[in-house]
Structure formats: C-alpha cells, structure tokens
Amino acid sequence: MLPLVNKEPVLVGFRPSWSGPAETEEDLSAVSPEERRRLRRMISNRESARRSRARKQRHLEELRGQAGRLRFQNHELADRLGGLARRCLLLRQDNDRLRAEASALCRRLADLRREVALRQFHRLAAPLPLGAHYELAWASQLMVSRWRPSVPRDFPVGNTRWVPRERSLAGARMNEAHVTRRSRATSSHWPDAVGPTQKLLAHPRVGVVVVV
CATH class of the missing domain: 1.20.5 (Single alpha-helices involved in coiled-coils or other helix-helix interfaces)
Incomplete structure (x- = not known):
C-alpha cells in the first residue's frame, strides 16, 4: 500500500507579503x-x-x-x-x-422729613416772643455793629435812652435797643406795631427800637 502524499497547490507567481x-x-x-x-x-x-x-x-x-x-x-x-x-x-x-x-431707608427719610416739617410748622405757628421778632427782622444783615446811630429828623424820639445792640455775622441774636419817650408814634407814620402798648419801629438808618 502506497503512502499518502499531501500535495499543496502551487500558485504560480504568488508572493507572500513578507517576501523581499x-x-x-x-x-x-x-x-x-x-x-x-x-x-x-x-x-x-x-x-x-x-x-x-x-x-x-x-x-x-x-x-x-x-x-x-x-x-x-x-x-x-x-x-x-x-x-x-x-x-x-x-x-x-x-x-x-x-x-x-x-x-426701608427711603420710608424712614420720608417720615423724618414729615416730622421736621411738622415741627417747623408748629414752631412758626406758635406766638413769638419779642426777641424772636428781632431775630426774624434782622437775620439777613451781615454786619457787626455796636454804635450809637444818628436819628433822622422825622423820627419821634422825645426823651430817649439808647441801649447798644449786637448782631453776629450769621444774624443769630442781637440785644434789644429800648427807647423810651413821652409821646407815642402814630400807626400811620410807623405802621410796624407789635402790641397794644409797644411798637416795633424799623428804620433803615436807626435800626429797631421799641417805643414804650
């Protein structure tokens, strides 16, 4: 018995990838x-x-x-x-x-403004004393004066006694200048009356005097 021989097909012209x-x-x-x-x-x-x-x-x-x-x-x-x-x-x-x-701050500010306005209103509505009239009348003047003013001829002085007055630059306070006289000025010539027994007389050269 002849041995079996494996014959592989031969590819003519085939070259493997590793061939040079x-x-x-x-x-x-x-x-x-x-x-x-x-x-x-x-x-x-x-x-x-x-x-x-x-x-x-x-x-x-x-x-x-x-x-x-x-x-x-x-x-x-x-x-x-x-x-x-x-x-x-x-x-x-x-x-x-x-x-x-x-x-909240805006509301607080509005409340404070209303409160300040009410206080100012009540303060202005209250009756002012005599010294406050002087302050309101002469708060805008910016001079410091301490002198004996010259009285005009048409001012009814009579027998008078002058007390020097003071005004600060801010117009905060001034001393009262009291003038006593025997005769009373008429309201037509000096219309700035402040009371039944006193008159607040304002003159550009004299200043403020109280006629008693």
Missing part, C-alpha cells in the same frame, strides 16, 4: 506580462490597504485622545457653571436684601 523585492522580481520574471501586471496591482492594493488601515488607526487614536480632552474640559466647565450659578444666587439674595434696606 528580489524574490518579487524573480517571481515576476517567471510569469507572463498579463500575470505580472495583475500581481503588481494586487501588491499595490495590499500596500494601499495597509497604509489606509494605519492611517485610520492613527486617526482613531487622535479622536480618542480628543474625546478624552473634551470630556475633561466638560467636567471643568460643569464645575465652573455650578460655581457661577451659586454665586449668582448669592448676588440675587444680596440684591434683594439691599433693595429692601433701601426701601
């Missing part, structure tokens, strides 16, 4: 031109496919690295966004608190 250029040239020289062109196209296609796979692999690695970087940046942006949202909430709370305080 010398072996390729030898294989190509042993085949026909048409087969040679076919083998060259096949070899070229294999090289192109290998380069394409390598290029795709590199591109895939780059995309994976870019995806990792974008994932990391996304986490950072999410953390920053959360911090900004918390800060915005705190600022809104502070803004509401400041608005409430401003409203």
